Amino acid sequence: MVDDPTRDDDVQSGSESVGAERDLPSREILELDHVYEALGHSRRRYLCYTLLERAEWSLTDLATKIAAWENGVPEHAVTGLQRERVYVALYHTHVPKLADDDVVTLDESTETIVAAENATQVLAALEGMGTTLDSNQETHARGEMDNDKQR
Amino acid sequence: MTNNGRTTTNNDNEIERNGSDLGRDTRRRQVTQRHYDPARDGELTTAIVFAVAEAEGVSPSEVTSPPLYDSVDVAAIEDAFFGSESESEPRRGAGVVEFRYVDYLLKVRSDGWILVCESTGVDPS
Numbered sequence: 001m002v003d004d005p006t007r008d009d010d011v012q013s014g015s016e017s018v019g020a021e022r023d024l025p026s027r028e029i030l031e032l033d034h035v036y037e038a039l040g041h042s043r044r045r046y047l048c049y050t051l052l053e054r055a056e057w058s059l060t061d062l063a064t065k066i067a068a069w070e071n072g073v074p075e076h077a078v079t080g081l082q083r084e085r086v087y088v089a090l091y092h093t094h095v096p097k098l099a100d101d102d103v104v105t106l107d108e109s110t111e112t113i114v115a116a117e118n119a120t121q122v123l124a125a126l127e128g129m130g131t132t133l134d135s136n137q138e139t140h141a142r143g144e145m146d147n148d149k150q151r
Numbered sequence: 152m153t154n155n156g157r158t159t160t161n162n163d164n165e166i167e168r169n170g171s172d173l174g175r176d177t178r179r180r181q182v183t184q185r186h187y188d189p190a191r192d193g194e195l196t197t198a199i200v201f202a203v204a205e206a207e208g209v210s211p212s213e214v215t216s217p218p219l220y221d222s223v224d225v226a227a228i229e230d231a232f233f234g235s236e237s238e239s240e241p242r243r244g245a246g247v248v249e250f251r252y253v254d255y256l257l258k259v260r261s262d263g264w265i266l267v268c269e270s271t272g273v274d275p276s
């Protein structure tokens with residue numbers, strides 16, 4: 001209705017191209033499904049936070065860290081059962097999903113995960129939202145490591 | 152990745168016949184059952200793997216290959232049956248999802264019961 005074709009020239013001669021870029025996110029932004037999939041569960045977010053610190057983790061260490069965070073206890077106080085519950089969920093759901101999206105790869109023989117091709121993109125998104133959405137999680141994921149160093 | 156966990160795509164008729172009476176399946180022997188308690192188990196995946204471990208007589212962390220992820224989207228079942236309830240009341244719909252995992256037929260019921268059955272007599276291949 002307001003779109004008068006005769007006005008096209010005016011608009012285009014001005015800031016039309018710039019405006020279009022502002023209104024419509026780039027293709028790379030729109031096609032971030034794997035980023036949202038990767039970060040769509042608190043345990044996967046925690047796992048990705050730990051990748052910010054180190055690119056390689058054993059599943060057992062990861063399970064211990066996550067169990068400590070979820071139960072609000074230090075890592076040395078995590079029980080075997082608490083660790084096993086998390087370990088099983090990592091192994092059967094979260095790590096295969098992240099591997100599907102090329103965020104991590106799992107070395108079956110050593111049960112170690114390593115950051116993969118898409119990890120950079122996911123971690124960039126995570127760092128961007130970490131300050132507002134998940135600051136507690138991030139603080140814990142990093143803080144525990146600082147504590148470990150001090151011990 | 153090998154895919155030994157099979158979903159029951161060629162077994163739909165059987166599911167339909169059995170689906171109406173949740174879990175009461177006379178043709179398959181039930182090996183074990185476990186009630187999914189979100190407060191204790193956390194994720195449904197954990198409860199399912201613990202049930203399979205009990206059926207196999209091993210510890211849960213020894214149930215490794217293949218991952219459940221290769222058989223079924225457990226997170227989707229968790230969402231469908233146990234996910235975001237309305238403010239105060241749980242959903243009332245009753246249902247069951249069946250799928251194959253290694254040598255077992257697993258049933259996850261909307262009331263939280265996970266049944267592990269031997270899937271003998273059916274050759275999925």
